[in-house]
Amino acid sequence: MSASQLGTSKKRTWSEVNRSRKEEKRKWREINLEKKLEKQKQKAKTKENQLLENKEHSKSVKPFSTLSIAVPGSILENAQSAELRAYLAGQIARAACIFQADEVIVFDDYAEEAGVKKAKFDDGKGEQLARHSCVQLGRILQYLECPQYLRKSFFPIHKDLQYCGVLNPLNAPHHLGPKDGFIYREGVVLNTPVKAEKGSVVNVGLLKLVRVDKVLVPGIRCTVKLLPQDSNNKKLKGVVVSPLLPRSDTGIYWGYSVRIANSLSKVFSQCPYKEGYDISIGTSDKGASVDNFECPKYKHLLVMFGGLQGLEAALENDNVLDADDPSLLFDYYLNTLPQQGSKTIRTEEAILVSLAALRPKLNPEYKLPIFDGSSEEFSENSNKPDVENTRKESISAEGTQDKADDMSRFDSD
Known part of the structure; x- marks a missing residue:
């Protein structure tokens, strides 16, 4: 190292070093703050889209006889x-x-x-x-x-x-198997901890659990309408609807x-x-x-x-x-x-x-639409629930998969 270089390095005092460090910290704080604001905006936008999506999917029940x-x-x-x-x-x-x-x-x-x-x-x-x-x-x-x-x-x-x-x-018709692709399903609310700003987890008889839009009391039965899915998510998405909606909306017997x-x-x-x-x-x-x-x-x-x-x-x-x-x-x-x-x-x-x-x-005043199975599948732009996973994975996920009517456990007296 030359004498001139040593001279220049000695010229920086501790106050100058501290000042430069403070400037670097300030820049990092500004960058982090911008990232936080961007995340908050994205979160608010996602929440707004979810609310609009839920309103669209939660149709009011039409009267039927x-x-x-x-x-x-x-x-x-x-x-x-x-x-x-x-x-x-x-x-x-x-x-x-x-x-x-x-x-x-x-x-x-x-x-x-x-x-x-x-x-x-x-x-x-x-x-x-x-x-x-x-x-x-x-x-x-x-x-x-x-x-x-x-x-x-x-x-x-x-x-x-x-x-x-x-x-x-x-x-x-509402006794659906894990491979049936109908958009409405009956489910039970699981006793799973609910994260902030997220709804309850529901078992609807599929190989994946469903995250709904509301926080519900664990153990109750509810009717869920499945939303278009992202195959990367571990849980499916759905909205809680009236148990009368599937019959009112599609004409299917529920x-x-x-x-x-x-x-x-x-x-x-x-x-x-x-x-x-x-x-x-x-x-x-x-x-x-x-x-x-x-x-x-x-x-x-x-x-x-x-x-x-x-x-x-x-x-x-x-x-x-x-x-x-x-x-x-x-x-x-x-x-x-x-x-x-x-x-x-x-x-x-x-x-x-x-x-x-x-x-x-019979002459009902409000006639239901004739169910022809056309609404049985999800829309073409959405992904169906992943039903190709093993049954073993489904049982180990929450331990709620039912066996086919095993009544041998009943007491004989």
């Missing part, structure tokens, strides 16, 4: 064994699904009978005490309506469900709800629709012939079936209703199978016969 059927729970008491009781309930569930019933009401045709065995039933709005046969029928109906991959989350081991594993499956009424009168008084049932139809061999029936337009239709002793016994046991003739309770009192060959028609048979006879005559 509904069909409700009311069945007495006492029909299970006429079955000779626990296996036959379960099978009878399965037949009613199948009939409700085949004819696209929106609501199944299980009513107690013996009303508040003293000393009868009672049980608790949860219809999603709260628990209530009811006759055990009504509760068992309602519970099996709920179990069969629930998609298979959600059953472990909502139905713990119970004696009422002991033989449900051998029942015929409903095979309803299952039924189950309600228990402790008497005949409560079938009407506890109706979930604000304006009640527009048309009520009672079925009996003493009614008018269905051949001459002309159905007026309706928003909400109720079809009621009697038990072993018919609707007459249900009316007689009800302390609230003051009528003597059950035909006075309904807008129409119909015999859905005139000139029947058997002296009696069982309730599970009457449901199939009656709904088949009424179906071509």
Whole structure:
């Protein structure tokens, strides 16, 4: 090193060195600040786009006409064994699904009978005490309506469900498999920690979990609409929608709800629709012939079936209703199978016969779009969920993958 170079290096004092370091720090602070501001702008823009996207995807539910059927729970008491009781309930569930019933009401045709065995039933709005046969029928109906991959989350081991594993499956449209590409799915909210400004994680029966737009209570059932996906993300994206939206939007049948009424009168008084049932139809061999029936337009239709002793016994046991003739309770009192060959028609048979006879005559005010499967796939510009991963990865992700109706764990007593 030359003398001149040594001279120049000695000229820098400590104050000059500190000053230069401070300038460098200031420049780095400015660069970091610019980066932070850019990130905040990008975050705000992304959030705004998500809100607009969610509003676009969360359509309001269009009104549509509904069909409700009311069945007495006492029909299970006429079955000779626990296996036959379960099978009878399965037949009613199948009939409700085949004819696209929106609501199944299980009513107690013996009303508040003293000393009868009672049980608790949860219809999603709260628990209530009811006759055990009504509760068992309602519970099996709920179990069969629930998609298979959600059953472990909502139905713990119970004696009422002991033989449900051998029942015929409903095979309803919302019972989707991991490779089905429909945009709506039923799911359960997982107990996964929620990050800031992000929604809950939901298991919808796919090989990937779904991150929704809202923070929900863990353990509840929800309906999710899947959004266009990015294949690089570990989780899919979706928005929580009304359980009525899939049916309203596409016309696809999306299952039924189950309600228990402790008497005949409560079938009407506890109706979930604000304006009640527009048309009520009672079925009996003493009614008018269905051949001459002309159905007026309706928003909400109720079809009621009697038990072993018919609707007459249900009316007689009800302390609230003051009528003597059950035909006075309904807008129409119909015999859905005139000139029947058997002296009696069982309730599970009457449901199939009656709904088949009424179906071509129904006149709903709000008609649903005909589901042709065209909305079954995702849009061409979006990626489908990755369904090619192994089933083992799906099970290890959250441990929530359901096995196919394994009922062998139920107690034998």
